[in-house]
Amino acid sequence: MENGEAASPVPRVGVAVFLLRGKSVLLGRRRSSIGDSTFALPGGHLEFGESFEACAARELKEETGLDIDKVELLTVTNNLFQEPKPSHYVTVFMRAFLADPHQVPENLEPHKCDGWDWYDWDNTPKPLFSPLQKMVEEGFSPFPSGWN
Ligand code: 8DG
Ligand code: MG
Ligand code: MG
Numbered sequence: 001m002e003n004g005e006a007a008s009p010v011p012r013v014g015v016a017v018f019l020l021r022g023k024s025v026l027l028g029r030r031r032s033s034i035g036d037s038t039f040a041l042p043g044g045h046l047e048f049g050e051s052f053e054a055c056a057a058r059e060l061k062e063e064t065g066l067d068i069d070k071v072e073l074l075t076v077t078n079n080l081f082q083e084p085k086p087s088h089y090v091t092v093f094m095r096a097f098l099a100d101p102h103q104v105p106e107n108l109e110p111h112k113c114d115g116w117d118w119y120d121w122d123n124t125p126k127p128l129f130s131p132l133q134k135m136v137e138e139g140f141s142p143f144p145s146g147w148n
Helices: 052-064 131-139
Strands: 010-021 026-029 042-045 068-081 087-098 113-120
Touching: 010 052, 026 042, 042 052, 052 068, 052 087, 052 113, 068 131, 087 131
Parallel strands: 010 087
Antiparallel strands: 010 026, 010 042, 026 113, 068 087
């Protein structure tokens, strides 16, 4: 039995990262039992003892090979998923920038993602992963105020 899959289910903590470049954010199409084939941010599960910033940097490195900089907390959302079985994530959304603007994302976990690309936040690809879709509908912006 894996962590978080106990007989009595518990909420888990996800950390998702808005990696910003100009007006765009990095998104990839998920290959996962939760939100399969929807576009989502890079991110993953908070490990025991880990800071949000360290988790963001680790997941970015593992999933895309990118090094990030200026990592900060944006918001937290509470997410319930019914399929493929009930699960509950408290998701911490971070913002970050490329440490080296010349670095290019690589798809390092092709079993979990179809590939990474930059998408204009004003014109996101469809379908978005449900927690992200909800944020778009609520008018959420990951950009610093006065950005562009
Ligand atoms: P890990 O084994 O690398 O720790 O986990 P992962 O396979 O990378 O986990 P994940 O599903 O990518 O992220 C963990 C959870 O975070 C995800 O199942 C639900 C929550 N989550 C959201 N929104 C987003 C998002 O936009 N991107 C990602 N990656 N996770 C998100 O609620
Ligand atoms: Mg991961
Ligand atoms: Mg992930």
